[in-house]
Amino acid sequence: MRHANNFILSLLMALSPMATFGQSMDDVEIVTHPVADGVYMLAGQGGNIGLITTSDGAFLIDDQFAPLTERILSAVAEVTDQPVKFVLNTHWHFDHTGGNENLAEAGVMVVAHDNVRQRLAAGQFMEFFNREVAPAPDGALPVVTFNDSITFHMGEHTIHAFHVANAHTDGDAIIHLAEADVIHAGDVVFYGLYPFIDTGSGGSLDGMIAAVGQMLELAGDQTRIIPGHGPVIGRDQLANYGEMLQTVRDRLVERMEQGQSLAEIQAAGITAEWDEDWGGGFIPPDRWLEMLYRDRQAARID
Numbered sequence: 001m002r003h004a005n006n007f008i009l010s011l012l013m014a015l016s017p018m019a020t021f022g023q024s025m026d027d028v029e030i031v032t033h034p035v036a037d038g039v040y041m042l043a044g045q046g047g048n049i050g051l052i053t054t055s056d057g058a059f060l061i062d063d064q065f066a067p068l069t070e071r072i073l074s075a076v077a078e079v080t081d082q083p084v085k086f087v088l089n090t091h092w093h094f095d096h097t098g099g100n101e102n103l104a105e106a107g108v109m110v111v112a113h114d115n116v117r118q119r120l121a122a123g124q125f126m127e128f129f130n131r132e133v134a135p136a137p138d139g140a141l142p143v144v145t146f147n148d149s150i151t152f153h154m155g156e157h158t159i160h161a162f163h164v165a166n167a168h169t170d171g172d173a174i175i176h177l178a179e180a181d182v183i184h185a186g187d188v189v190f191y192g193l194y195p196f197i198d199t200g201s202g203g204s205l206d207g208m209i210a211a212v213g214q215m216l217e218l219a220g221d222q223t224r225i226i227p228g229h230g231p232v233i234g235r236d237q238l239a240n241y242g243e244m245l246q247t248v249r250d251r252l253v254e255r256m257e258q259g260q261s262l263a264e265i266q267a268a269g270i271t272a273e274w275d276e277d278w279g280g281g282f283i284p285p286d287r288w289l290e291m292l293y294r295d296r297q298a299a300r301i302d
């Protein structure tokens, strides 16, 4: 039952970024999940937020949508007296960066990978969703950007963000909290639903698999992992996720090398053992295979 509830919750969170874009968020509640000492996951609408409370201020990872900023800051104030000093965007998607402008106006420093700033500033077209995303206003752009990695030393926490190449997008950061033994995976991990890979923004399945491998190297038995969408997981669940991606990839590549068409691969049931648990999110199995197929086609042309 607990699993079912978690699943429905993750489903709702997953559906939300695309399904409710532009709609009212009046009913959205920010729910605070304790993850470790001084570390929380805030779930509302869109990507899971990481919150680290320290004696030198609070630190946010992602900020969902603009209409939720006040509610997010209220949730922060429930667990710390300290002001938010930084927000780090795990990537450019609007359900992770929508609160940037509000937070910047409130004096929060916005930080992200170089490509996040570039993509936000330029505006984007998301082919998979046939969605135009307008350029972000100047006030929403990260004011500190990094190429490879950046480290924040705040109170008792070391907050290390490092770039992983061409995974969910080309601007992904994964955040490792060594003392707290927590990883925020951003959208490199969707747990309990097939992951969106934004190939139009430089994402790739191979990059996702490699990034999961990098996280597994950092994770121990007690490590808690906050996914971009879905519930907090442990190392074993992360390993299962990586194995699913690898197995589907290998089956897909084999069939593509035999010259099978997308329709043939979709009919072959190569994701069958995961479809019940993972196929109920905003990307059903056929669409997910279509996304992976196009990704591999592009990889073969390059």
Ligand SMILES: [Zn+2]
Pocket (backbone or CB within 6 Å): 091, 093, 168, 187
């Ligand atoms: Zn995303």
